[in-house]
Amino acid sequence: MCTCRRRYVFMLLVGALVGCVFHPGQLAQWTTEEQPFPELTVGDVAREQISDPNAPAFHAPAASAAPIHVRISNPTPRDADVRITMELVGHEVHFSLRRVVAASAAIVIGPERADIVRVGVTFLREPPIVLDTQVLRIGEDFEPGDIIEVVLELPEEDGERPPPPPPPAPPTVAIAGLDQDISVFAGAVVAFEIVTGNAGDDALVAAFADPDAQAGSGDEIAIVADVPAAVETSVLWITEGVAPGTYAIYAELSDAGAVIRSAPAPGRVTIQAVPPPVGACCLPDGSCVELAEADCAAGAGAYQGDFSPCDPNPCPPPVGACCYADGTCAIVAEAECVEGQWLGPDVSCEPDPCVPPPPACPADALYSQPAHEWFEPWAPAPSEAGGEGSYTLAIDGFGDVVGQVGGVQWWGLTAAFDRAPGCYECVESDPTFQITFYEDDDGLPGAPLCSYVGRATVVRTGLYYGTCELLHFTLDGFSPACVVGSGWLSIQGGGDPDCWFFWMSSPVGDGFSWLDWGGELTGREHDLAFCLTPASAPVSDGP
Numbered sequence: 001m002c003t004c005r006r007r008y009v010f011m012l013l014v015g016a017l018v019g020c021v022f023h024p025g026q027l028a029q030w031t032t033e034e035q036p037f038p039e040l041t042v043g044d045v046a047r048e049q050i051s052d053p054n055a056p057a058f059h060a061p062a063a064s065a066a067p068i069h070v071r072i073s074n075p076t077p078r079d080a081d082v083r084i085t086m087e088l089v090g091h092e093v094h095f096s097l098r099r100v101v102a103a104s105a106a107i108v109i110g111p112e113r114a115d116i117v118r119v120g121v122t123f124l125r126e127p128p129i130v131l132d133t134q135v136l137r138i139g140e141d142f143e144p145g146d147i148i149e150v151v152l153e154l155p156e157e158d159g160e161r162p163p164p165p166p167p168p169a170p171p172t173v174a175i176a177g178l179d180q181d182i183s184v185f186a187g188a189v190v191a192f193e194i195v196t197g198n199a200g201d202d203a204l205v206a207a208f209a210d211p212d213a214q215a216g217s218g219d220e221i222a223i224v225a226d227v228p229a230a231v232e233t234s235v236l237w238i239t240e241g242v243a244p245g246t247y248a249i250y251a252e253l254s255d256a257g258a259v260i261r262s263a264p265a266p267g268r269v270t271i272q273a274v275p276p277p278v279g280a281c282c283l284p285d286g287s288c289v290e291l292a293e294a295d296c297a298a299g300a301g302a303y304q305g306d307f308s309p310c311d312p313n314p315c316p317p318p319v320g321a322c323c324y325a326d327g328t329c330a331i332v333a334e335a336e337c338v339e340g341q342w343l344g345p346d347v348s349c350e351p352d353p354c355v356p357p358p359p360a361c362p363a364d365a366l367y368s369q370p371a372h373e374w375f376e377p378w379a380p381a382p383s384e385a386g387g388e389g390s391y392t393l394a395i396d397g398f399g400d401v402v403g404q405v406g407g408v409q410w411w412g413l414t415a416a417f418d419r420a421p422g423c424y425e426c427v428e429s430d431p432t433f434q435i436t437f438y439e440d441d442d443g444l445p446g447a448p449l450c451s452y453v454g455r456a457t458v459v460r461t462g463l464y465y466g467t468c469e470l471l472h473f474t475l476d477g478f479s480p481a482c483v484v485g486s487g488w489l490s491i492q493g494g495g496d497p498d499c500w501f502f503w504m505s506s507p508v509g510d511g512f513s514w515l516d517w518g519g520e521l522t523g524r525e526h527d528l529a530f531c532l533t534p535a536s537a538p539v540s541d542g543p
Contacts, residue, residue, distance in 0.1 A: 066145035067111030070119075074100040074152045078123040082150070083133075086114035100152070114138070119150055171260060172197040173205065173253035176232070178265035185272050187240045192265065194233040194251045203229035203255035209237070209247040209269065221247070229253060239271055246270045280304035282315030285345050286333075318345030323354035323464075325375060341374045344467045356462035359411050359470070361531035367398045369506040371411035371529035374465050379526045380413055380502035381515050385434070385494035392492075393516040394503045395438070395445050396528040399486035405450075406535025407476025408435055410491055410528075411461075411504040413468045425468040426499035431456045433475060433501070438488040444521075445490070445514065450482035470504065481535040488514075489530060504529045 072082050079101050086094040094112045115138045121131040142148055177192035184190060194205045205227050210220040223237045248264040280288050281296035281303055288310035289301075296303040304314055321344075322330045322337035329349035334342045343353055361368035372378035383394035416424040434453045439446035456473040463470040493501030509527030516522075 067113045068117070068142060068144065069108055069110035069147045070117065070150060071147055072098065072100055072107045072109070072150045072152070074102060074104045076123070076152055076154045077102050078125060078129075078154065080124065080152055081122045082152075083118075083120040084109050085116075085118040085120075086110075086112045087116040087118070088113050089115050106149075113144075117142070117148060121150075121152060123152075123154070169198045171199045171203065171253055171255045171258075173199075173251050173260050173262045175207070175249055175251050175262055175265035178249055178267040178269070180267040181270065182267060183270040183272060184239065185274050186242055186244065187238075187274065190237040190239060190269055192235050192237070192249065194227075194235060196229045196231060196233075196253055199229040199253060200255045203253060205229045205233055206252045206254075207235050207237075207249065208252070209242075209249055210264075211243075211245045211247055223249075229255070237269075242271050244271050244273045277306040279306045279308040280310045280314055284318060286315050286317040288313045288315045320345045320347040321349045321353055323374075327354050329354040341464060343464045353462060353464065359461065359463070359472070359529065361409065362533060365409075365531040365533055366401050366403050366405060367530075367532040369396070369398075369508040369527055369529055369531070371470065371504040372507055374463050374470070376507060378465060379505045379524075380465075381505070381513065381524060381526070381528060382500055383490070383492045383503045384497075384500040385492055391516075391518060393490055394492070394528060395488050395490045395514040395516065396530070397440070397486075397488050397510065397513070398484070398532065401484050401486065401532060404481035404483055404535045405437070405532045406478050406481045407474065407533040408489070408491070408530055409472065409474045409533060410530040411470055411472055412529075413465060413502040413504065414471060414493075414499050415468050415502060416499065426496075428493065428496040428499045428501070430496060431458050431473070432494055433473070434490075434492050434494060435475060436490045436492075437482050437484050438490070440487045445488040449484060449487060450478070452478055465504070476533060478535070484532075489532075491528075491530065506530075 068086075070084050070086075072084075074080055079099065082098050082100050084094075084096040084098070088094075094114070096109050098107055098109070100107055117136040118133055119136070120133040123129040123131075136142055136148065138144070174195045175192055176195045182190070192207075194207055196203070196205060206225040207223040208220040209223055210217070212219060221242065224235055227233055247269045249269060250264045251262040253260040253262075276292040276294070278290045278292050279296075281291040281299070281301040282288055283299060283301045290310055291299070291301070291303075293303045293306075302315075308314070317333040317335060319331050319333050320342060322332045322340040322342050324330070324340040329352050330337075330340070331349055332342075347353065358373045359371040361370050381394035382392040385391050385393075414426055414428050416426050432453065433456050434451065436451040437449040439449055441447075452475065454475050456475045459472040459474075461470045461472055491501075491503060505526040506529040507527075511525055511527060513524045513526060513528050514521055515524050
């Protein structure tokens with residue numbers, strides 16, 4: 001008998017498959033996971049009787065019928081799982097599952113006797129592509145002894161053709177190792193890398209620093225040039241002689257006549273001028289600070305030489321006038337003015353700064369709280385509407401005032417607020433003040449009673465508190481005059497934001513005042529110095 005080869009081409013029908021279970025008898029479960037399936041041999045053939053009463057009856061082959069073969073070929077670019085089920089009258093079943101890789105040669109299954117051959121094909125991809133199961137019947141599609149050839153094929157409309165080879169990747173160049181901005185002094189070494197990809201054997205790289213971040217503008221500085229390209233080229237940029245400024249760093253790759261420029265590195269490099277040497281500088285107050293020579297001269301200091309230390313202090317202590325309690329004056333260093341008030345460096349005793357009388361209110365004042373003397377524990381309160389930061393407002397109480405108040409006299413200091421420690425005296429360009437009287441609200445300042453704004457008369461007392469001279473202020477001629485009795489008084493400077501008013505404390509009173517610092521009211525254990533003068537009273541001649 002001649003063997004006939006019948007060829008079947010299985011075209012693609014698309015569908016998604018999560019899992020298929022083949023019956024009867026749960027012979028096998030097929031999965032889309034791309035993992036190798038075991039090779040099936042004759043010994044692995046599963047056979048059992050089909051018990052389905054509804055299974056169709058097929059005519060038995062002739063006794064001389066020879067077994068058939070199934071031959072599977074996969075010329076497509078996709079791997080495929082092929083399921084072959086051979087059913088024989090009497091319901092004996094042979095099942096085979098094979099993975100047929102792309103562009104593979106034929107795989108032969110059999111020989112097996114069969115009345116029906118079922119062929120299922122699934123191409124492996126995401127999602128998988130499932131062909132409809134093909135059913136071949138004896139006497140209709142094949143004869144005993146045939147070789148059934150199964151050739152897998154993908155349809156044109158699927159578009160599943162081998163992709164064309166990708167074009168060669170273009171060469172690339174970039175800067176690595178400069179991910180953040182850095183700042184160095186001129187002469188320092190800045191390290192980074194030039195990274196290339198797909199560069200030719202004869203390619204060259206270069207690196208540049210550009211002060212305006214505009215590559216090709218003509219002001220860039222060559223860091224390295226004509227270096228054979230590598231996957232990673234280390235660069236050390238020695239910044240000696242480089243002008244101070246901020247530089248963007250980029251690279252260039254020269255390959256086969258083309259020049260490819262990288263984007264600037266994410267981090268920029270700032271070159272700073274090398275600072276001048278410093279040394280001990282003796283300031284007029286005898287303190288020592290380490291400064292450059294030019295900075296020392298600008299501060300009226302005496303430069304002691306490059307790299308000279310301040311420890312131990314090479315500066316002699318300054319001398320100045322020291323006023324003692326008996327009114328005498330002596331020129332001594334601050335450390336020697338133990339029982340007196342040192343007026344500061346280079347302050348002379350001629351004319352005598354120790355003669356002025358202590359502060360006092362006029363004899364006809366309606367209320368008197370004169371200022372502390374310089375040798376007493378004085379504690380002024382800031383009370384200024386201007387200046388850096390929040391405002392301050394000092395408030396003190398008074399009581400039993402009889403008569404109409406026509407003016408106020410008070411004492412204080414004017415000083416720069418942003419320098420510490422010590423008092424740094426300043427002169428207000430506009431000594432304008434706001435004076436406000438308040439009712440007493442159970443120990444707190446209540447509703448305003450009277451308020452006046454005016455330019456005060458300022459008299460220098462010649463009395464020094466620390467290094468600042470005590471000032472006597474007068475603002476009178478209130479119109480209308482204020483009838484107060486008992487209550488609270490605030491005096492606040494507001495003419496010069498850089499020169500603050502500090503209201504001097506007083507040894508007289510109840511030992512308490514308020515300080516409103518930017519809206520926060522805080523109690524102080526000090527009274528403040530002021531005099532309430534009558535509406536007809538003349539201005540006091542004294543400080």
